[in-house]
Amino acid sequence: MTTQTPIQELVIVGGGTAGWMAAAALSRLLQGKIAIRLVESDEISTVGVGESTIPMIRLFNDVLGINEDEFVRETKATFKLGIEFKDWSRPGERYMHGFGRFGQDLWTVDFFQYWLKAYQAGIAPDLEHFSINRMAARANKFMRPSSETPNSPLAEIVYAFHLDAGLYARYLRKYAEAHGVRRTEGKVVEVRQRPNDGFIESVVLERGEVVAGDLFLDCTGFRGLLIEQTLKTGFEDWSHWLPCDRAWAVPCALSGELLPYTTATARPAGWQWRIGLQHRTGNGHVYASRFMSDDEAAGILMANLDGEALADPKLLRFTAGKRNKVWNKNVVAVGLSSGFLEPLESTSIHLIQSTISRLLAFFPDAGFHQADIDEFNRQCDFEVERIRDFLILHYHATARDDTPFWDHVRTMAVPDTLRRKMDLYKAHGRVVRENEELFTPIGWQQVLHGQGVRPVGYNPLVDLMGDKELRGILGDIERVIGKCVDVMPTHKQFIEAVAAAGQPGSARR
Numbered sequence: 001m002t003t004q005t006p007i008q009e010l011v012i013v014g015g016g017t018a019g020w021m022a023a024a025a026l027s028r029l030l031q032g033k034i035a036i037r038l039v040e041s042d043e044i045s046t047v048g049v050g051e052s053t054i055p056m057i058r059l060f061n062d063v064l065g066i067n068e069d070e071f072v073r074e075t076k077a078t079f080k081l082g083i084e085f086k087d088w089s090r091p092g093e094r095y096m097h098g099f100g101r102f103g104q105d106l107w108t109v110d111f112f113q114y115w116l117k118a119y120q121a122g123i124a125p126d127l128e129h130f131s132i133n134r135m136a137a138r139a140n141k142f143m144r145p146s147s148e149t150p151n152s153p154l155a156e157i158v159y160a161f162h163l164d165a166g167l168y169a170r171y172l173r174k175y176a177e178a179h180g181v182r183r184t185e186g187k188v189v190e191v192r193q194r195p196n197d198g199f200i201e202s203v204v205l206e207r208g209e210v211v212a213g214d215l216f217l218d219c220t221g222f223r224g225l226l227i228e229q230t231l232k233t234g235f236e237d238w239s240h241w242l243p244c245d246r247a248w249a250v251p252c253a254l255s256g257e258l259l260p261y262t263t264a265t266a267r268p269a270g271w272q273w274r275i276g277l278q279h280r281t282g283n284g285h286v287y288a289s290r291f292m293s294d295d296e297a298a299g300i301l302m303a304n305l306d307g308e309a310l311a312d313p314k315l316l317r318f319t320a321g322k323r324n325k326v327w328n329k330n331v332v333a334v335g336l337s338s339g340f341l342e343p344l345e346s347t348s349i350h351l352i353q354s355t356i357s358r359l360l361a362f363f364p365d366a367g368f369h370q371a372d373i374d375e376f377n378r379q380c381d382f383e384v385e386r387i388r389d390f391l392i393l394h395y396h397a398t399a400r401d402d403t404p405f406w407d408h409v410r411t412m413a414v415p416d417t418l419r420r421k422m423d424l425y426k427a428h429g430r431v432v433r434e435n436e437e438l439f440t441p442i443g444w445q446q447v448l449h450g451q452g453v454r455p456v457g458y459n460p461l462v463d464l465m466g467d468k469e470l471r472g473i474l475g476d477i478e479r480v481i482g483k484c485v486d487v488m489p490t491h492k493q494f495i496e497a498v499a500a501a502g503q504p505g506s507a508r509r
Contacts, residue, residue, distance in 0.1 A: 004365040005365055006366065007364065008214055009214050009215075010034050010035065010036045010213060010216075011203070011213030011215070012038040012216075013039050013216060013219060013220055013225060014040055014220040014225070016169055016219065017335065018337075019334075020038070021172055021349075021352050021353065022334050023172070024175045024176040024179070025360075028063065028065070028179055029063070038176070038181055040184075041187040041188075042185060051165050052083075052160075053080065053160040053346055054345075054349075056354075057160055074171045075163040075167045076163070076277045076280075077161040077278070078277055078491065079142045079160075079494070080160040081142065081157075081261050082097050082098035082133055082261050082262075083096065083263070083345065083346065084096045084263045084264070085097065085265075085447075086264070086266065087265060088264075088266045088394060089398055089400070089451045089452040090399045090400055093452075096128060096138075097447055098137065098446065099159065099160065100131065100133045101131075102131050107461075109459045109462060111130070112429060112442060113459040114462050114465070115474065116462075118474055121467070124474050129481070130474070130477055130478060133158060135482065135485050136488055139488075140258070140260060141485055141489065142159070142489070142490070143157065143494060153481050162262065184205070187206045188205060188206075188225060189204055191229075192204065192210075193230065198231070199330045200330055200331055215364065218332065218334065219335055222318060222337070223337070225337075230331075231329060231331060233324050235319070235323055235339070237320075238321040239321065240412070241388070241414065242320035243288040243291075244270045244271075244286045244342055245317065246294065246315065246317050247285060247287070247315075247318070248297055248313040249284040250283050251280045251283065252306060253280065253307035254279070254281055257492070258278075258491050259276050260491040267285065268403045268406075269291035269297070270286045270287030271287075272285045273286070281305075284301070286342050286343070286344075320388075323339050327359075327373050327380075332359055335355075338351070341388060345394075362376045383438060389414075389417050390443075392418055393418060393444075394451065395410075397453050398451060425444070425455060426453065427456065428456075429457075431445055
């Protein structure tokens, strides 16, 4: 009979979103069988700008058994149907990358191909008219998918959240501690390694306390205290493809409509985000310091706020890229310590979530078998490289040549994996999803189309349907979606109802 020594002590170094997401999930799923300790210092601030998510966060919340209405109230969250991109393909143009499906299943090929033929023939409006998410976002409407109308677009609404990252970490800390996680306050001043193999043995706190463990999660952000400063894992720099390396971030007062989507507006050397929460609006200007000074970038951000600034802008410096290994020896990097991809498609929180999920799938015993670690790292690399390609697409597939920055990204060489994807799309509008990569074909197709890339043809099997029938079906889908949007409440009304449900004496949703 094979025997193996189990992990006894799991230590999370660093708090913030990454640390407390890991603590909450692991405390729930390990069910107290392994001791979990989180070490963090109140003196070390977190980045705290990852306030926009993608739909997989709902699965994370479901696994934890979190009540969604409570979550929305506690994190001051709003709902998100997609991301609107302004001025990316050329000044004055905009499009949205919406979550969820488009149209309906028709015959032998996917709906996008039928729409593409009609669009090329000039008999169909833009793609957004066939998405309940995108049309609801345009109207500032929102509701959860309705199980009472299973054959309606109202049953196909897919959403994520905008949330206050600080409140989210606080919410998860409360959850994790209730599930047995032990929090230790203190600044790490020394990391001790085993002399025979270099594995992390313990961390030493400023007051002298030694915290030992078998498995360590590095949630120390850009510092990478364990994974890089101690283990010297190395970093793969992607700034030649993603040259933005700085961001100013600032909150401002609410003003205007409470939008159920994120906005990303292109600027002369980067882009600006806008994320509306219940109590404030989060703003940031991501830019390339090679093409713009810090002062100019800050000026652009502050001149384009919807309301009064609620704090001084905060400058963040970063390099796009990934750690050579997310898992090295007995350390797993979670969050920014594993690498950084700018928040253009709101993937930061998802990558924390997927790292935790993958760790559970490859959870080690005390022997730390290298084959498991290698496969874990291979899967991490594949996921982040495909996300990288998707982000590069937004910059590269553009007609803009009005500034040195945009001329540079438009003409730069791109990874072969992205080039193949673009070439395949340019032929007949096809996108192939490999190994369950994060972004689906319709996500790629929305961005490719929105950025101005046009296929020369479409799947010829679409011609099995006559033009008259195709026109009628597309018209019916568009009308049904329009009627569905008409009956939806506004985003603001929906949030007000969630907030009211949490008041004393109210019925629980």
